[in-house]
Amino acid sequence: MSTVVADGVPAKIPPVASPVDEDPVKIASNISYHAHYSPHFSPFKFEPEQAFYATAESVRDRLIQQWNETYFHYHKLDPKQTYYLSMEYLQGRALTNAIGNLNVQGGYADALNKLGHELEEVVEQEKDAALGNGGLGRLASCFLDSMATLNLPAWGYGLRYRYGLFKQRIGKDGQEESAEDWLEKFSPWEIVRHDIVFPIRFFGQVEVQPNGARKWVGGEVLQALAYDVPIPGYKTKNTNSLRLWEAKAVSEDINLFEFNDGQYETAAILHSRAQQICAVLYPGDATENGKLLRLKQQFFLCSASLQDIILRFKERKVGKGTRSWSEFPDKVAVQLNDTHPTLAIPELMRLLMDDEELGWDEAWEVTTKTIAYTNHTVLPEALEKWSQAVMWKLLPRHMEIIQEIDKRFIEMVKSTSPDLEHKLSSLCILDNNPQKPVVRMANLCVVSSHSVNGVAQLHSDILKAELFVDYVSIWPTKFQNKTNGITPRRWLKFCSPELSQIITKWLKTDEWVTNLDLLVNLRKFADNEELQAEWKSAKLANKKRLAQYILRVTGVDIDPNSLFDIQVKRIHEYKRQLLNILGVIYKYKKLKEMSDEERKNTTPRTVMIGGKAFATYTNAKRIVKLVNDVGAVVNTDPQVNNYLKVVFVPNYNVSVAEMLIPGSELSQHISTAGMEASGTSNMKFALNGCLIIGTLDGANVEIREEIGEQNFFLFGATADQVPKLRTEREKGLFKADPRFEEAKKFIRSGAFGSYDYNPLLDSLEGDTGYGRGDYFLVGHDFPGYMEAQTKVDEAYKDSKRWTKMSILSTAGSGKFSSDRTISQYAKEIWNIKDCPVP
Template identity: 85%
Template sequence: MPIAALRDACRPSSEIASNIAYHSRYSPHFSPLKFDPEQAFYAAAESVRDRLIQSWNETFLHFHKADPKQTYYLSMEYLQGRALSNAIGNLGIRDAYADALTKLGHQLEKVAEQEKDAALGNGGLGRLASCFLDSMATLNLPAWGYGLRYRYGLFKQKISKEGQEELAEDWLEKFSPWEVVRHDIVFPIRFFGHVEVSPTGSRKWVGGEVIQALAYDVPIPGYKTKNTISLRLWEAKASAEDFNLFQFNDGQYDSAAQLHSKAQQICAVLYPGDATEDGKILRLKQQFFLCSASLQDIIFRFKERRDGKGAWQWSNFPDKVAVQLNDTHPTLAIPELMRLLMDDEGLGWDEAWDITSRTIAYTNHTVLPEALEKWSQSIMAKLLPRHLEIIKEIDKRFIAMVMSGSTGMESKIATMRILDDSNPQKPVVRMANLCVVSSHKVNGVAQLHSDILKSELFADYVSIWPTKFQNKTNGITPRRWLRFCNPDLSDIISKWLKTDEWITNLDILTGLRQFADNEELHAEWASAKMASKYRLAQYVLQVTGVTIDPNSLFDIQVKRIHEYKRQLLNILGAVYRYKKLKEMSIEERKKTTPRTIMLGGKAFATYTNAKRIVKLVNDVGAAVNNDPDVNSYLKVVFVPNYNVSVAEMLIPGSELSQHISTAGMEASGTSNMKFSLNGCLIIGTLDGANVEIREEIGEENFFLFGAKADEVPRLRKEREAGLFKTDPRFEEAKLYIRSGVFGSYDYNPLLDSLEGNSGYGRGDYFLVGHDFPSYMDAQARVDEAYKDRKRWLKMSILSTAGSGKFSSDRTIAQYANEIWGIKPCPAP
C-alpha cells in the first residue's frame, strides 16, 4: 500500500490501527514509500510491544516491592516460535489487531507469517522451556528465564539431492522487534587466568580474558493476566577499551580486534562442533557464560531488593531464590555460585555450600550416556581453574560423607563420585553426578523416566538421599498448542463444553467424553480436521512441491533425527508398504488405506547415520511420489526445516503420529502430547510419556507395539549373541533398499548398523529388527481402524478428552509447590 493511502486509512481507524501506523512512520526500519506485509509485521509487533512493556514494567516493579521468592530457569535452549500471534492471543486482542490490520490493507495471517522463528533452540528441551515460561506467566508466578542470544541458531535445514545441508539461521538478519537491550545490565565474565592465594588463605581468580555479558530481555505475557515476565538472553561483547587502535592503524587488523572476535564466537551458534579442543573450549565457554552472567544478575537483584531493609543475611538467599537447571548444560552454576559466595562475598565453605545446595535443583532429561555430559579435567583446568578446584573439593567432601555415613557403599564410590580418574590420560568431570550431589531436588520428566533414574542411573544416590528424587511429567501450553494453532477445533471444544475455561484448566476436556458418540460432534470434528488437512496440504506443496491428498491418512513423525527415535523404523515400514503395493493388482490397491507419511526434523551436522536417514527418507519419497502405479495410495514427504511454526501447521492436520523410540530411551517427549491434544492418534512404544498418555486416553485408543523397557537389556544381549532371528519382512525391506531401487547412494553402512550378528555398528542397539514385525502389525491395525470413520472419530475425540494431565500449567504448579516453594504474585 502506498504511504499516502496508508495515511488516509488511518484517519478514521481505531486506536490500534493508529498505533501501528505511528510505528510505521516513527519507528522506521524501511523505506517510507511502502507498507508491505513485512513492514506491517514490524509495525504491528512494536505496537504490541508497547502494550507489553507497560505490563512488563509493572510486573517487575511489583516483584521488586513484594520481594517474593523467585524462580530463575537456566536453559541453553528456548524454542519460542512466532511471538506476534501468541502475544495478541494471550492478551485477548487478536480480533482487534486483525480488524486494525484489515483497515490498513493487510490480513493478520499474512502479516504474522512474516515473522521468523527465534533460533534459540533445537528440539524438545527448548520447546519445553518455552512452554514452561508461558505457564509461569499465566499462573502469575514470580519467575524469569535465562538463556543465550544465539546469532545464527543451530542451523537452517535445506534439503537437496545430496540430503540435508546446513545453513546459518537468519532470524536476526534484520532485528527482533520483541527484545529490549538493557545497556545498564552488564556483567564481566572471566576465562582462563589463574588462582591467586592470599597470605590469609583466601583464593581469587585473576588474569585471563574478560568478556562482557549484555542483557537482552524478551517479554513473556501470561494468558489473560497482567503478569508479563522476562526471558533474559545474554550476548557476549568486548568493550571499546579492548580494541587496540595502535595495532589496527599498524595494519594488524585481526590482532587489534582479537577479543571482540572471541566474544562474537560465544553466542554465534547453538552447540558448536566439539570434535577439536577449540570446539570443546567454545562449548564450555557458552555454558559458563550463561551460568556466570545469570548468577551475577540473580545476586545483584537479591541485594537490590535488600537495600533499605535493614540487616539481612546470606543464609536467607535460598528463601528468596530458586534456581532450576534444565538438564546438565547449566551445571557450572553450582561451582560458580560457590565461587561468587566465597571469593566475592567472603563466605566460608560450609555456609556457601549450604546456600548453594538449598538453592539449586536439577532436571534430568536423558538416560543416554552420550547426553550425560562429561568434561575433560584438563580443559576445565585451563579455562576455569578456580571452578575445577571447587569441584574437586565437592568431590572430596562427598567421598568423605559416603565413607563416614553409609556402610557398604565403598565399592560404589568409583561410579558415584564427580571426578572420573579411571583413565589417567583423560580424567573427566561427570556433570550429572555433580548435579545430583549438589542439588536439593532431582527430577525426571515422565513417570517411567523417573523410575529408571531411581532404579538404575542414580540408584546408589537414592539409597543416601531417598527424598531428593521426584517426578514431574512434562506438559505443553494449551494456548499455543491448541487454542491458537487450531482455532477451528478449539471453537468446537468450547461450544460443546459450553466454556473456554479449558484453556487454563485442561482437565475440563474430560467433559468431551460424554459426547464421544455424538454424530453431530463427529461431523463438526471431521470438518475441522479436514480444514486443517487442506491447509497442511497447501503448505507441503509450497515447501516441497509434492501434492498430497487430504483424503488420505496423514501419518506424521516430526522430531530431532536420532537413531533412538527410530525414524529408520518408520521409513523401513514405508519401504515395505511400497514394495507390497507394487506387487498388488489394481483392485487390491483400491482396498488399501491411502496414506501420506510425513517426516521432519534436523540431524546434527556431524551425526552421520542421522543424516543418512534424512537422505533415505527423501530418496524413498522421490521414488514413491513419482511412481504412477502407487502414488494414489502412498506418498512419502520430508518436511524441511522443522521448527515451532512448522509444527503449528503439521499438528492440527495430523491424524496418526509416530512416537516409536526404543523403550526406556525417551525421557518424556512433548510432541506426543501436542498431537494427542489435537485429536491425533498415536502409534508408539511404552516409552517416556507415551505410558501416561495411553493410561489417560485409554488403551483402546493407542496403537501399541514393541518391547518394554525392562526387556530391552536381555534382547540386546540375545541379539549380540546371535540368538535372534529377524522377521522376513524386515529382511525384505532392507534387501529392497540394497537393490538400488531408491538410487545409487550407498546405504550399506546405515543398513549394516542393523545387522546385530555381523559385527557392524552397535549390533542393532536400538532394536529396530526386533520391533519391526510388531510395528507392522500395529500399522495394519491402524489401516483397519481408519476405514471405520465413526470409530476413528470417537478415538480422536477421546484422545483430546484424555489430554488434560499434559498441561504445562499442571507441571509448573507442581514445580512451584514441590521443588521451588514459590507462590503466585499477581501484579495489581
C-alpha cells in the same frame, strides 16, 4: 478502507501513539505511528513485512507496560522467585501468541484490515527465533508461558544465539546446513538493557590473598549484555522475562596501534572471541577448540545469570534492614534444565566465597538449598563429561571448588554409607582415569542439588532404579517425578482455532484453556453424531491447510482425504525414523505387487517425516537422505502414488509444527523403550485429536493410560525387556522377520537410487564389527510395528470409530498441561507462590 497512501500507510489512519487502546481504529493508529516514527524501512512502502514490524512494535508497547508493572510489583513485594537456566528456548513466532494471551486478536485483525492487510498474512512474515533445537528448548518455552499464566514470579535465562543450530535445506545429497537468519534484520520483541552488563572471566590463574582467601585473576574478560524478551501470561497482567545474554568485548580491547599497523585480526581478537560465544547453538566439540567454546557458552550463561540474580537479591533488601546470605534460598530458586548449566554450582560457590567472603560451609548450604536439577536423558552421550584438562585451562578456580566438593562427598560416603565405598569410583564427580580424566556433570548435579527430577513417570523410575540408584540410597527424598506438559494456548487454542471453537461450544466454556482437565467432559459426547461431524470438518480444514503448505515448500501434491501419518522430531537412531521408513518401503513393495483391484481396498496414506540431524551425526543424515530418496520414487510412481505418498518436511521448527500437528491424524512416537525421557510432541499431537502409534516409552505410558488403551496403537519391547534382547542380539540369538529382511534387501537392490546405504543397513545387523548391531532393536520391533500399522489401516476405514477415538484422545489430554507441571514444580521443588499484578 483508504486507497490513498502517504508514506506507505493508508492516509486516513493518523499516526498517533495509543499504546494500550483496544479500539481497532486506535490500534491501527498506533501501528501507523510505529511505521512512521519507529522506521526500519524507507517510507514509501507498507507491505506485509513492514506491517509485521510495525504491528509487533505496537503489541510490544502493551507488553512493556505490563512488563514494567510486573517488575515493580515483584520488586516491591520481594517474593521468592524462580530462575530457569536453559541452553535453549524454542519460542516460535511471538505475534500470534502475544495478541492471543493479551486477548486482542480481534482488535488487531480489524486494525490491519483498515491498513490494507490480513492478520494471517502479516503473521507469516515473522521468523522463528533461532534459540533452540528440540524438545528441551520447546519445553522451556512452554514452561515460561505457564509461569506467567499462573502469575508465578519466575524468569528464564538463556543465550542470544546469532545463527541458531542451522537452517535445514534438502539437496541432492540430502540435508544441507546453513546459518539461521532470524536476526538478519532485527527482532522486534527484544529490548537491550545497556545498564545490565556483567564481567565474565575465562582462563587466568588462582592467587592466594594475604588473608588466605583465593581469587581468580588474569585471563581474558568479556562482558555479558542483557536482552529481555517479554513473556505474557494468558489473560493476566503478569508479564515475565526471558533474559538472553550477548557476549561483547569492551572498546578498550581494540588495539589501535596494531590496527593502524595493519594487524586487523590481532587488534580485535577479543571482539572476535566474544562473537564466537553466541554465534551458534551447540558448536561441534570434536576438537579442543570446540570443547572450549561449548564450555565457554555454558559458563557464560551461568555466570551472567547468577551475577544478575545476586544483584537483584541485594537490590530488593532496600528498606528491609540487613539481609543475611542465609535468606538467599528463601528468595531464590535456580532450576537447571539438564546438565548444560551445571557450572552454576561451582560459580555460585565462587561468587559467595571469593566475592561475598562466605566460608565453605555457609556457601555450600546456600548453594545446595538454591539449586535444583532436571534430568532429561539416560543416553550416555548426553550425560555430559568434560575433560579435566580443558576445565583446568578454562576455569581453574571452579576446578578447585569441584575437587573440594568431590573430596567432601567421598568423605561423607565413607563415614555415613560405608556399604557404598566400593562404588565410589562411579559415584564420585571426578573420574580420574589416567587415560581420560573427566568431570561427570550429572554426578555434580546430583551431589549438589536439593532436588533431582525426571520428566515422565517411567523415566523417573529408571533414574531411581538404574542411573542414580546408589544416590537414592544416600538421599531417598531427593528424587522426584515431574511429568512434562505443553501449553494449551499455543498448542491448541491458537494453532487450531476451528477445533478450539468446537471444544468451547460443547463444553459451554473456554475455561479449558487454563484448566485442561475440563477436556474430560468431551467424553460424554464422543458418540454424538453432530459433534463428530463438526470434529471431522475441523480436522479436514486443518489437513487442507497443511496440504497447501506441503505443496508450497516441497512441490508434492498430497490428498487431504488420505490418512495423514506424521513423525516430526530430532533425527536420531533411538527415535527410530529408520523403523518408520523401513515400514513404508515394505508397504510400497507390497503395493507394487498388488493388482489394481487389491490396491483400491487399501487405506491411502501420506507419510510425513521431519526433523534436523545434527551436522556431524552421519547415520542420522543417512536416514534423512533415505526418506527423501524413497519419496522421490514413491511420489512419481503412477501405480501407487494415489495410495501412498512420502514427504520429508524440511527445516522443522515451531511454526512448521503449528501447521503439522493440527493437520495430523496418526503420529509416530516409536523410540526404543526406556530411551525417550518423556517427549512433548506426543502430548501436542494427542491434544489435537491425533492418534498415536508408539512404544511404552517416556510419556507414551501416561498418555495411553489417560486416553485409554483402545485409543492407542501399541507395539514393541518394554523397557525391562530391552537389556536382555540386546544381549541376545549380541550373541547371535536373534532371528529376523522375513519382512524386515525383504525391506533391507529392497534398499540394497538400488530401488531408491545409487547412494550407498550399506553402512546404515549394516548398523541393523547382528554382527557388523561395529560392536553393537541393532542396538535400538529396530529388527526386533519391526513385526509388531507392521501389525500395529495394519490395525491403524483397519480403524481408519471406520470413520465413525476413528473420529470417536480422536475425540477421546483430546478428552484424555488434561494431565499434559504445562500449567499442571509448573504448579507441581512451584509447590514441590521451588516453594514459590503466585504473585498476581493487581
